[in-house]
Amino acid sequence: xxxxxxxxxxxxxxxxxxxxxxxxxxxxxxxxxxxxxxxxxxxxxxxxxxxxxxxxxxxxxxxxxxxxxxxxxxxxxxxxxxxxxxxxxxxxxxxxxxxxxxxxxxxxxxxxxxxxxxxxxxxxxxxxxxxxxxxxxxxxxxxxxxxxxxxxxxxxxxxxxxxxxxxxxxxxxxxxxxxxxxxxxxxxxxxxxxxxxxxxxxxxxxxxxxxxxxxxxxxxxxxxxxxxxxxxxxxxxxxxxxxxxxxxxxxxxxxxxxxxxxxxxxxxxxxxxxxxxxxxxxxxxxxxxxxxxxxxxxxxxxxxxxxxxxxxxxxxxxxxxxxxxxxxxxxxxxxxxxxxxxxxxxxxxxxxxx
Numbered sequence: 001x002x003x004x005x006x007x008x009x010x011x012x013x014x015x016x017x018x019x020x021x022x023x024x025x026x027x028x029x030x031x032x033x034x035x036x037x038x039x040x041x042x043x044x045x046x047x048x049x050x051x052x053x054x055x056x057x058x059x060x061x062x063x064x065x066x067x068x069x070x071x072x073x074x075x076x077x078x079x080x081x082x083x084x085x086x087x088x089x090x091x092x093x094x095x096x097x098x099x100x101x102x103x104x105x106x107x108x109x110x111x112x113x114x115x116x117x118x119x120x121x122x123x124x125x126x127x128x129x130x131x132x133x134x135x136x137x138x139x140x141x142x143x144x145x146x147x148x149x150x151x152x153x154x155x156x157x158x159x160x161x162x163x164x165x166x167x168x169x170x171x172x173x174x175x176x177x178x179x180x181x182x183x184x185x186x187x188x189x190x191x192x193x194x195x196x197x198x199x200x201x202x203x204x205x206x207x208x209x210x211x212x213x214x215x216x217x218x219x220x221x222x223x224x225x226x227x228x229x230x231x232x233x234x235x236x237x238x239x240x241x242x243x244x245x246x247x248x249x250x251x252x253x254x255x256x257x258x259x260x261x262x263x264x265x266x267x268x269x270x271x272x273x274x275x276x277x278x279x280x281x282x283x284x285x286x287x288x289x290x291x292x293x294x295x296x297x298x299x300x301x302x303x304x305x306x307x308x309x310x311x312x313x314x315x316x317x318x319x320x321x322x323x324x325x326x327x328x329x330x331x332x333x334x335x336x337x338x339x340x341x342x343x344x345x346x347x348x349x350x351x352x353x354x
Contacts, residue, residue: 029305032305032312035309039082040075042316045070045071052075055075056076081213083312085209085213085217086206087309087312088214089270089274090280090284090310090312091304091305092221093267093270093284094284094288096266097109097284097303098296098299099228100263100281102235103259103260104168109282110279114174114260115151115174116148120144120268120272120276121275122182122185124137124201125201125202126140126185128189128201138272139272142220145271146268148174148264149261151174152170153170155174186199200327203330204275204276206274206328216272221266224265228259228266231258232300234250235300236296236297275329276329278336279336279339280311280332284310288302314331314332
């Protein structure tokens with residue numbers, strides 16, 4: 001009888017433990033659903049919540065029907081692609097941040113450390129200066145971001161080996177170089193046409209989101225996030241010392257560059273359609289770890305969902321707080337900079353206490 005009672009108690013504890021582990025995911029998913037619903041309803045043309053839900057369900061059950069009413073056009077053709085693009089981008093940037101922080105074993109690393117964002121920014125500024133728009137602009141942005149990663153790889157490889165510290169320093173060098181190129185393009189750009197377009201694009205926005213842009217960026221974002229998810233076990237191993245990782249069968253240098261390539265894919269896809277959006281990859285992983293711990297099997301999906309909710313919320317604020325739309329980079333910096341300062345103080349305080 002005692003053994004049976006112990007078994008029941010263990011089963012109850014196991015279920016409570018499992019429920020506790022799933023609770024953060026339920027909270028993050030609820031936040032995402034709420035942020036999406038609010039984003040679809042608010043704006044200069046308000047739509048009631050029941051009407052927005054009715055429009056979405058009618059679109060899902062009968063996707064081929066004609067869209068005639070004004071509220072349907074606003075929800076389905078203006079706000080829904082914008083929400084989808086913002087959610088994908090936020091999830092991708094947060095996932096990339098988790099992966100890089102795991103690989104570098106440093107919680108203060110973000111996708112910008114590899115110079116990919118700066119490289120993509122140069123591609124976008126160059127395309128705008130040359131009058132290239134649409135899909136060709138997206139292609140130039142992606143190729144430029146990938147080129148930055150290749151430069152980092154070549155610069156960081158010394159005597160046939162690539163150390164983490166050389167990757168970080170090479171990323172800083174390449175990022176600074178591409179930032180200088182962007183500044184040069186801004187200096188020579190036409191102040192009446194291309195310069196305002198470059199400045200606004202660099203600060204990030206989903207104002208030009210369409211279903212076409214969703215279809216262009218979604219493959220890169222989803223494939224990159226999916227493959228990073230498959231490497232979640234390897235991320236746990238790569239978070240260890242290189243010698244320990246090799247003893248567990250990992251090939252740290254090769255697998256590290258695989259992750260860098262996937263990060264370049266998701267960051268390049270995001271920058272190509274919405275410009276530079278900073279701080280997401282730095283702040284969201286920390287918030288997720290506070291809720292689900294340090295295991296990448298949990299941090300990756302939790303960060304993806306929370307990053308999506310955060311980006312949708314920021315985008316909603318950007319287009320509704322003032323009459324003119326606020327660039328995303330401004331709002332993410334207002335939120336991210338204080339959080340980063342707190343994390344920095346906490347990081348060095350913990351190091352001093354050891």
